[in-house]
Amino acid sequence: MDTITLTGMSFYGYHGVMPEEQRMGQRFYIDLELHLPLEKAGMTDRLEDTVNYAEVYEVVRKITEEQRYALIEKLAGEIGRQMLSGFPVIDSVSVTVHKPSAPVCGTIRDISVTVETKRDHE
Numbered sequence: 001m002d003t004i005t006l007t008g009m010s011f012y013g014y015h016g017v018m019p020e021e022q023r024m025g026q027r028f029y030i031d032l033e034l035h036l037p038l039e040k041a042g043m044t045d046r047l048e049d050t051v052n053y054a055e056v057y058e059v060v061r062k063i064t065e066e067q068r069y070a071l072i073e074k075l076a077g078e079i080g081r082q083m084l085s086g087f088p089v090i091d092s093v094s095v096t097v098h099k100p101s102a103p104v105c106g107t108i109r110d111i112s113v114t115v116e117t118k119r120d121h122e
Contacts, residue, residue: 001091002038006056007031011064015075018103022068028075029098030060034083036090051087059086072097073113080117092118 009032014025034051041050059082069075076095083093098112 001035004034004036004038004051004053005032006034006053006060009057009060011061013064013068013075015064015069015072015099016103017070021103026099026101028064028072029100030064030079031096031098032056032060032079032083033094034087034090035092035094036087051089056083056087059083072099072111073115076113076115077117080115084117084119090119092116 009030011028011030012025013028014022015028016022016026034056036051038050041047060079063079063082064075067075067078069078076097079095079097080093083090083095094114094116096112096114098110100110102108102111104111
């Protein structure tokens with residue numbers, strides 16, 4: 001399967017368990033790997049034979065900035081589900097949500113979760 005990757009998308013959101021996270025918010029970074037067949041687009045050079053990166057970005061932005069979740073696992077899962085429901089050509093998606101300002105007692109550069117979401121082919 002072919003892959004389109006969007007790396008380092010940056011959004012300000014209000015996701016977290018702690019009251020301060022929900023009140024003050026923080027920066028989140030999101031990486032996507034979209035798995036889909038790209039052979040046709042590679043031959044036709046037509047946008048309609050692939051996915052529009054700008055549309056993908058906007059879906060991720062809306063979910064991250066306009067919704068609120070306690071867990072970044074839920075945020076990643078919702079992004080994955082929206083990718084599959086909004087872009088039928090995508091077979092599976094890997095979503096990594098980075099939360100570098102997570103409230104932990106200690107020095108840490110980043111905390112992230114990666115969620116894989118696959119389309120059911122029945």
